[in-house]
Amino acid sequence: MTVTGAARLEARFAALAAQDRAAFVAYVMGGDPGLGKSAQLLDGLPGAGTDIIELGMPFSDPMADGGAIQAAALRSLNAGVRTNDVLKMAAKFRRTDTQTPMIVMGYYNPVHHMGCEAFAKACHASGIDGAIIVDLPPEEDAPLRDAFEEYGLALIRLATPTTDDQRLPTVVANTRGFVYYVSVAGVTGAAVPDADPVQKAVARIRAASGLPVAVGFGVRTPQKAAQIALSADAVVVGSAIVDAMARNGIKEALDLTRSLSDAVHTARQQA
Amino acid sequence: MSTSEAKRIWPDAKGRFGAFGGRFVAETLMPLVLELEGAWDEAQRDPQFTAQMDEYLRDYVGRPSAIYFAERLSEHFGGAKIWLKRDELNHTGSHKINNCLGQVLLAKRMGKTRIIAETGAGQHGVATATVAARFGLPCVVFMGATDIERQKPNVFRMKMLGAEVVPVTSGTGTLKDAMNDALRDWVTNVDETFYVIGTVAGPHPYPHMVREFQSVIGREARAQILEREGRLPDACVACIGGGSNAMGLFHAFVPDENVRLIGVEAAGKGIKTGQHAASLAGGEPGVLHGNRTYLLQDDDGQIIDAHSISAGLDYPGIGPEHAYLHDIGRAEYVSATDEEALEMFQLCTKLEGIIPALEPAHALARVGDLARELGPQGLIVMNMCGRGDKDVFAIANHLGVKI
Ligand SMILES: Cc1ncc(COP(=O)(O)O)c(C=O)c1O
Numbered sequence: 001m002t003v004t005g006a007a008r009l010e011a012r013f014a015a016l017a018a019q020d021r022a023a024f025v026a027y028v029m030g031g032d033p034g035l036g037k038s039a040q041l042l043d044g045l046p047g048a049g050t051d052i053i054e055l056g057m058p059f060s061d062p063m064a065d066g067g068a069i070q071a072a073a074l075r076s077l078n079a080g081v082r083t084n085d086v087l088k089m090a091a092k093f094r095r096t097d098t099q100t101p102m103i104v105m106g107y108y109n110p111v112h113h114m115g116c117e118a119f120a121k122a123c124h125a126s127g128i129d130g131a132i133i134v135d136l137p138p139e140e141d142a143p144l145r146d147a148f149e150e151y152g153l154a155l156i157r158l159a160t161p162t163t164d165d166q167r168l169p170t171v172v173a174n175t176r177g178f179v180y181y182v183s184v185a186g187v188t189g190a191a192v193p194d195a196d197p198v199q200k201a202v203a204r205i206r207a208a209s210g211l212p213v214a215v216g217f218g219v220r221t222p223q224k225a226a227q228i229a230l231s232a233d234a235v236v237v238g239s240a241i242v243d244a245m246a247r248n249g250i251k252e253a254l255d256l257t258r259s260l261s262d263a264v265h266t267a268r269q270q271a
Numbered sequence: 272m273s274t275s276e277a278k279r280i281w282p283d284a285k286g287r288f289g290a291f292g293g294r295f296v297a298e299t300l301m302p303l304v305l306e307l308e309g310a311w312d313e314a315q316r317d318p319q320f321t322a323q324m325d326e327y328l329r330d331y332v333g334r335p336s337a338i339y340f341a342e343r344l345s346e347h348f349g350g351a352k353i354w355l356k357r358d359e360l361n362h363t364g365s366h367k368i369n370n371c372l373g374q375v376l377l378a379k380r381m382g383k384t385r386i387i388a389e390t391g392a393g394q395h396g397v398a399t400a401t402v403a404a405r406f407g408l409p410c411v412v413f414m415g416a417t418d419i420e421r422q423k424p425n426v427f428r429m430k431m432l433g434a435e436v437v438p439v440t441s442g443t444g445t446l447k448d449a450m451n452d453a454l455r456d457w458v459t460n461v462d463e464t465f466y467v468i469g470t471v472a473g474p475h476p477y478p479h480m481v482r483e484f485q486s487v488i489g490r491e492a493r494a495q496i497l498e499r500e501g502r503l504p505d506a507c508v509a510c511i512g513g514g515s516n517a518m519g520l521f522h523a524f525v526p527d528e529n530v531r532l533i534g535v536e537a538a539g540k541g542i543k544t545g546q547h548a549a550s551l552a553g554g555e556p557g558v559l560h561g562n563r564t565y566l567l568q569d570d571d572g573q574i575i576d577a578h579s580i581s582a583g584l585d586y587p588g589i590g591p592e593h594a595y596l597h598d599i600g601r602a603e604y605v606s607a608t609d610e611e612a613l614e615m616f617q618l619c620t621k622l623e624g625i626i627p628a629l630e631p632a633h634a635l636a637r638v639g640d641l642a643r644e645l646g647p648q649g650l651i652v653m654n655m656c657g658r659g660d661k662d663v664f665a666i667a668n669h670l671g672v673k674i
Contacts, residue, residue, distance in 0.1 A: 059572075059573065060442070060573040061442070061447065061451055061559060061560075061574050063297070063451050063454045063455060063458075063560075064297045064299075064455075064458065070441060077573060082571040082573070083571050083572070108295060108558045109557045109558045109559060109572040109573075109574070110571055110572035110573065112556075112557055112563075112572060113555075113557060113568065113570075113571065134297050135295045135296060135297055135558070135561075136295060137294065137296065137297075137301050139285070139294060140293055140294060140295055157298070158297070158298040158299075160298045160299040161299070161461075162298075162299050162301075162303065162461055163301075163302065164302060167301070167302055167305075171298065182299060185299050185458060185459060185460075185461045186299075186455075186458060186459040187455045187458060190459065191459075
């Protein structure tokens with residue numbers, strides 16, 4: 001029997017932990033540069049070593065994103081792609097791949113507009129396992145959290161360099177799946193994180209949450225990904241893959257994914 | 272409206288005005304916003320902070336601003352008596368400085384060493400750059416590329432004041448995009464930076480804090496009209512971009528249930544054309560820039576670009592307290608088109624010798640209707656929240672005159 005939702009994430013993390021390997025998480029923007037090509041890229045990700053897929057939902061005002069992902073969101077919207085199209089694309093992917101956990105990442109307004117209950121239902125029906133909603137802090141996420149719980153989905157919270165010890169318990173309370181550590185204060189794809197403070201933060205968040213910790217924002221190269229993989233349970237790369245896709249197309253984006261995932265998977269053996 | 276509703280003290284502890292407001296920001300900003308809330312709570316209760324504010328408002332801004340009986344406009348419209356609250360006489364030419372002064376003093380108190388702001392018309396940018404210059408703080412202003420083009424005099428003023436003006440080309444290059452980039456800057460420079468938001472929007476405590484700083488307008492106006500006319504007005508009228516000058520005028524009158532509060536949104540080329548900035552008339556509740564409020568958006572929750580000839584009103588949202596006053600029926604919201612604003616700009620200039628900013632020119636369009644509706648016994652206070660110096664190039668352009 002295949003598990004779904006938060007349980008699919010948990011199963012994957014457990015399997016990787018048993019092999020002492022970090023997970024490689026690839027972020028791609030749903031519908032960039034159009035639905036056809038985006039779906040092709042999505043289909044190629046597991047074969048290129050992606051353990052968990054993070055699928056961006058385009059938004060007109062991506063306040064937490066840097067240039068690469070802003071541009072990707074615009075390309076997607078300009079191609080006429082909307083939230084439901086991204087969910088449909090996910091559903092199609094799920095028909096042939098029941099193993100790879102897939103979460104969506106986006107902003108609250110499109111979710112709010114659809115309604116939290118309807119959004120959770122649609123995610124569940126599309127084989128989505130969880131979501132990160134960037135501008136929805138714990139203080140405001142009860143409506144979505146309740147709806148997600150009903151469907152066994154993981155609402156994944158973000159911890160950041162500004163999340164101090166006093167605040168961390170609020171951030172990790174009621175979370176499932178994993179905690180996403182935003183490794184630098186800034187927007188996506190801007191600064192590069194240092195491995196040292198990241199290692200400390202990961203240990204702190206793991207202890208507070210009892211959950212796997214994924215690290216993202218600013219990781220672009222296999223070298224940096226390998227460094228982070230020594231301490232983190234998962235390494236997320238977004239802007240670099242989105243950039244490669246925009247500049248050179250699907251093959252280059254998947255080649256980069258392959259070299260990043262290899263680096264993450266072998267990091268601990270080589271250390 | 273239920274009396275108790277309007278008289279309750281908003282916002283609540285979560286920054287809610289009824290179902291609106293709140294705090295919807297990325298986790299990186301949450302600790303900063305909470306720190307700001309704490310500092311604001313303390314400052315508010317500190318008599319020294321209040322005394323400092325009062326002194327600068329008097330000596331630097333030039334408060335209290337006058338209230339002026341616009342006799343010839345009243346005659347022209349042929350109805351109620353129209354009084355103008357002269358916030359365009361403030362230092363830097365608009366109400367914006369009331370708020371900038373408060374926030375920059377708070378920034379100093381918090382030990383912040385760098386000021387950032389977004390601006391549309393450039394009035395908030397100029398006021399922020401001015402106060403930052405006065406207190407010796409570096410200042411970065413984010414401004415849409417479209418707005419830089421149509422508000423050139425203000426761009427030059429900001430630069431003279433020592434501010435760095437960063438052109439924003441994402442989106443349509445207007446106010447909402449400038450706000451996105453200011454938030455991106457803040458999330459990157461978390462330790463030293465204070466973000467001075469220019470209207471009653473953003474995450475809690477901004478809508479509350481900005482309202483409090485602007486509410487000096489209504490407190491003065493209420494006392495002044497009582498002194499001059501011996502009674503409260505029948506209506507208070509103000510234009511709405513994000514809604515700070517309107518909340519500033521309205522706040523002191525909210526408990527006076529017989530005083531109608533009327534906000535005028537920008538109808539652009541007409542509400543029906545879809546090219547407007549009237550979030551209450553043409554929008555739906557949603558979440559943007561840290562708060563839940565009415566927004567112009569499509570059926571997928573994507574934000575739709577606003578349109579107004581007035582850069583200061585060209586915003587697809589509205590402050591959450593207005594959304595609340597609208598829903599409980601305590602305030603009324605109407606709109607005025609680009610054409611009407613242009614007509615009122617010229618009318619006010621010719622009849623009163625006051626060159627209004629295009630923003631309050633919108634309010635004047637509905638003041639005319641209201642004056643006729645109320646008749647000669649009526650009494651209206653309108654917020655003349657800015658002067659039109661910044662708009663003369665745009666107006667000349669519209670009239671086909673080269674200057
Ligand atoms: C003179 C003037 N009035 C009004 C506004 C709109 O802002 P608010 O609705 O916050 O008063 C602006 C904004 O730039 C302005 O410059």
